[in-house]
Amino acid sequence: MTPRVHLPGFAPLLLLASVLVMSGLILMPLLVVGQEAFSKGLTTYLATFQDPDTQAAIRLTLVVAAIAVPLNAVFGVAAAWAIAKFEFRGKSALMALIDLPFSMSPVVSGLVWVLLFGAQGWLGPWLIDHDIKIIFATTGLVLATITVTLPFVARELIPLMQDQGSDEEAAAVTLGAGGFTIFRRVTLPNIRWALLAGVLLCNARAMGEFGAVSVVSGKIRGLTNTLPLHIEALYNDYDFVGAFAAASLLASLGLVTLVAKTALEWRYSGEPARNLRR
Amino acid sequence: MSAETWPGQARALVPVPRRGRWREASVLPGFPLAMGLTLAYLGAIVIVPLTALALRPWELGLGGVWSELTDPRVLASLKLSFGISALAALVNAPLGLLIGWTLTRYEFPGRRLLDAAVDLPFALPTAVAGIALTALYAPTGALGALAAKLGLKTAYSPLGIFIALLFIGLPFVVRQVQPILEDFDREVEEAASTLGASPRQRFLRVMLPAIGPALLSGVGLAFARAVGEYGSVIFIAGNLPMHSEIAPLMIVIKLEEYDYAGAAAIGLVMLVISFGTLAAINGLQLALARRGRA
Numbered sequence: 001m002t003p004r005v006h007l008p009g010f011a012p013l014l015l016l017a018s019v020l021v022m023s024g025l026i027l028m029p030l031l032v033v034g035q036e037a038f039s040k041g042l043t044t045y046l047a048t049f050q051d052p053d054t055q056a057a058i059r060l061t062l063v064v065a066a067i068a069v070p071l072n073a074v075f076g077v078a079a080a081w082a083i084a085k086f087e088f089r090g091k092s093a094l095m096a097l098i099d100l101p102f103s104m105s106p107v108v109s110g111l112v113w114v115l116l117f118g119a120q121g122w123l124g125p126w127l128i129d130h131d132i133k134i135i136f137a138t139t140g141l142v143l144a145t146i147t148v149t150l151p152f153v154a155r156e157l158i159p160l161m162q163d164q165g166s167d168e169e170a171a172a173v174t175l176g177a178g179g180f181t182i183f184r185r186v187t188l189p190n191i192r193w194a195l196l197a198g199v200l201l202c203n204a205r206a207m208g209e210f211g212a213v214s215v216v217s218g219k220i221r222g223l224t225n226t227l228p229l230h231i232e233a234l235y236n237d238y239d240f241v242g243a244f245a246a247a248s249l250l251a252s253l254g255l256v257t258l259v260a261k262t263a264l265e266w267r268y269s270g271e272p273a274r275n276l277r278r
Numbered sequence: 279m280s281a282e283t284w285p286g287q288a289r290a291l292v293p294v295p296r297r298g299r300w301r302e303a304s305v306l307p308g309f310p311l312a313m314g315l316t317l318a319y320l321g322a323i324v325i326v327p328l329t330a331l332a333l334r335p336w337e338l339g340l341g342g343v344w345s346e347l348t349d350p351r352v353l354a355s356l357k358l359s360f361g362i363s364a365l366a367a368l369v370n371a372p373l374g375l376l377i378g379w380t381l382t383r384y385e386f387p388g389r390r391l392l393d394a395a396v397d398l399p400f401a402l403p404t405a406v407a408g409i410a411l412t413a414l415y416a417p418t419g420a421l422g423a424l425a426a427k428l429g430l431k432t433a434y435s436p437l438g439i440f441i442a443l444l445f446i447g448l449p450f451v452v453r454q455v456q457p458i459l460e461d462f463d464r465e466v467e468e469a470a471s472t473l474g475a476s477p478r479q480r481f482l483r484v485m486l487p488a489i490g491p492a493l494l495s496g497v498g499l500a501f502a503r504a505v506g507e508y509g510s511v512i513f514i515a516g517n518l519p520m521h522s523e524i525a526p527l528m529i530v531i532k533l534e535e536y537d538y539a540g541a542a543a544i545g546l547v548m549l550v551i552s553f554g555t556l557a558a559i560n561g562l563q564l565a566l567a568r569r570g571r572a
Contacts, residue, residue, distance in 0.1 A: 105506025
């Protein structure tokens with residue numbers, strides 16, 4: 001093995017600088033979450049989760065993710081099938097469109113739905129006449145979450161399926177297999193780990209989303225506050241232990257997702273992912 | 279190839295879908311379904327809502343949009359968002375390069391842990407990062423107290439926004455330069471060394487041109503992300519009008535006042551400027567890559 005250390009003089013200095021930057025910006029904030037959450041002991045920590053509003057927020061977060069993630073997973077598979085297995089004009093434009101939510105501010109991802117369905121939105125008066133509530137209700141939270149997390153599964157699948165090509169599927173066609181059988185028996189086994197990684201990333205973002213949902217939620221405690229919004233509410237009440245306790249739950253979700261993603265992507269490609277990035 | 283060059287197509291063993299003008303023939307089924315689903319979904323989730331964003335501001339008229347955007351408070355927030363985002367992205371360039379370099383060139387205990395930790399800002403929900411950074415950099419926090427001794431106010435000031443945007447942008451730069459540093463041909467450096475290049479020359483004349491495009495793209499991605507960032511910033515920002523209000527917060531404030539057109543105008547400007555920046559950086563990157571190859 002070639003020696004990794006190249007600049008013996010500088011090496012310790014550069015290493016120290018890296019560790020300092022990483023500690024101050026990334027590692028210490030993570031430790032602070034745990035430290036603040038448990039600053040008044042385990043009982044106070046656990047009390048947060050006995051609060052009905054916290055429980056309602058956790059339930060709402062689970063409901064929103066349970067709707068948004070499967071929809072985006074189906075979309076991701078369909079988009080990856082069309083893009084990776086077929087050649088057509090305008091493919092790069094389509095891929096850019098899929099990536100678009102990644103370059104939008106989360107606040108804008110929520111704003112667009114208010115412009116459509118809010119009280120003074122395009123469809124607002126019609127919705128009020130028909131007594132349908134989208135903004136300041138679960139539907140709005142789902143729509144905003146779908147927008148923000150739309151690219152995750154597709155982004156994970158497209159490069160992998162492009163690399164895999166379509167020889168195996170073509171062979172299955174010549175053997176007389178139908179479309180659904182090909183997908184289930186040939187494609188799905190090839191992409192399952194990437195699909196799982198994409199779904200996990202999509203889910204982590206869906207459960208942790210703050211900006212987009214804060215615009216459409218109306219922030220009614222116990223009703224339209226998701227867990228990240230509930231953290232804000234607790235924090236603004238100066239209930240720091242509560243806020244950090246709730247935050248520790250989401251931070252753990254992030255950590256577990258990070259570990260699972262690293263393990264899965266190791267499994268199907270060996271190269272570090274590009275996807276958690278947004 | 280036109281359809282006529284495939285006369286045997288109709289008699290092929292496998293039914294080949296008739297190719298349209300814009301699609302090449304394939305034996306695989308499911309294109310209409312997959313494409314139809316993709317376009318319908320994108321239409322509903324991305325295109326229709328963005329159309330609303332693009333059209334809504336103009337109900338104020340051109341003059342109205344202009345006065346909305348040049349309103350001192352709005353203008354201050356736009357300047358703050360784009361200015362600090364650019365500054366943070368630029369400062370992240372050397373920081374990201376430093377960490378990418380350390381992770382690829384040195385072997386030390388805990389290297390893999392440090393490598394995994396780089397992705398944490400991607401994985402941590404923004405609200406969690408926001409309150410954690412605030413607690414750490416507030417005057418009562420560990421690093422905030424340290425900064426206060428040096429006479430610096432970190433949290434509840436533009437400096438706090440800068441710190442949050444450093445946090446959010448750092449992984450973009452590291453993850454862009456890391457693969458290039460890993461693949462960089464050690465022999466090229468050694469050749470430069472045998473030709474008498476000093477370490478400084480090796481870095482500036484050999485390494486930097488090779489990683490330039492990746493570094494630029496990392497900075498561009500960090501900037502685009504920073505401009506729109508909301509959750510990790512609003513807790514630490516202090517949100518004083520004209521002083522530490524970011525543009526996404528102005529959108530939220532406009533919406534709370536039911537000024538939809540004003541909110542849409544700010545959203546549209548942010549989208550257009552970040553897109554323009556990303557496009558410009560893409561172009562610059564292509565030019566750099568071409569020069570690097572020549």
